[in-house]
Amino acid sequence: MPISEIEVSSISDLIEEILQRGRELEPGRFFWFRGLSRRSHSLLPSIMRDGKSFDIVREREERLLARFRQRSIAYWKEGYNQTLWDQLFSMQHYGLPTRLLDWSENLMVSLYFALQSRATDAFADADPPVVWCVDPIAWNRATPSLSGYGETIHVLTTVNEEIESYEPMSNRRQVKYPVAMFGSHNSDRIVAQRGTFFIWGNSTESLEEFSESDVDANLTRFVLSGSPADLFKDLQKLGFTETMIFPEMSYLAEELKRTEGWRA
Incomplete structure (x- = not known):
């Protein structure tokens, strides 16, 4: 179906629009959000953004995952169960390309990411920042490969049999459509950012292209x-500052320099 697009000029307008739509949701349903610094940016995982075929994407991910597993052993907490899924979510967290696309359960987190790199722009230009909103349960139930399950389908987890075709390094035939899933909260950032994910199958189309087709x-x-x-x-006046998004010492230093007016 066509993508809905709504223009808002303030945070309060955005919140009201979200709340209005939230009042129409069925009990147990919710929204996820993703902020992008440019309207022209697509909802597509980083490993797929250079237009290569899925066979090349799969080969790249498998090689990166193998190398990450080999080199990251010393950095994991002793006794931590390092499943392939855990490794994949960690790769995403540390900036390696994967088939995962980050979303958040928190609107303000997504707004932070939409605006962070544009914080010095006095005016929105022809390519303004955006916040995407999706009902992940509705998405999964509308996905052709899952629609046959009806209302038994929710947001998938790594233990659902429906997610097996998306597993990293899996020999199973991957399905076409991206699906919404919960991931491992194996980093402070994912916890703070209320991180959630879409994972892609064997197509390199963007989420917008799937939605429009x-x-x-x-x-x-x-x-x-x-x-x-x-x-x-x-957004900062509302308390959504650096350490709310990145609970780390370096970001605490940045936040203190900003709030104390340090310009050197």
Whole structure:
């Protein structure tokens, strides 16, 4: 179905739009959010953004995963169960390309990522930041490969049999459509950012392309038409600062320098 696009000029307008849609959700349903610094950026995992075929994507992911497993052993906590899924989520967390696409259960987290790199832009240009919104349960139930399960399908986890075809290094034939799943909260960042994921199958199409063709689920793009710099300041006034998103010492230092007015 066509993607809904709504223009908002303030954080309060964005919140009201989300709340209005939330009131129409059935009990037990919820939204996920993803912020992008440019409207032109696609909802596509990093490993697929250079237009290579899925066979090349699979080969790349398997090699990266094998090398990551070999080299990361010394950095894992003693006794931690290092499954392939855990390794894949860690790769995503540390910036290695995977078939995963990050989302968040927290609207303000997604807004932070939409605005962070645009914080010095006085005016929104022809390619403004955006926040995407999706009902992940509706998406999974509308996905052709899962639609036959009806209302028994929710957000998938790593123990669901429906996710087996998406497993890293799996010999099973991968299915076409991306699906929404919960991942391992094996880092402080994922916990703080309320991280969730979509994982891709054997197609390199973007989420928008799937939504516009044969996945009849409501995917909404909120275009932030106000000044990105002013919106980012408003977000910080609401308490969504560096350490809320990145609970690490280096970001604490950045936050203190900013709040204390340090300019050197």
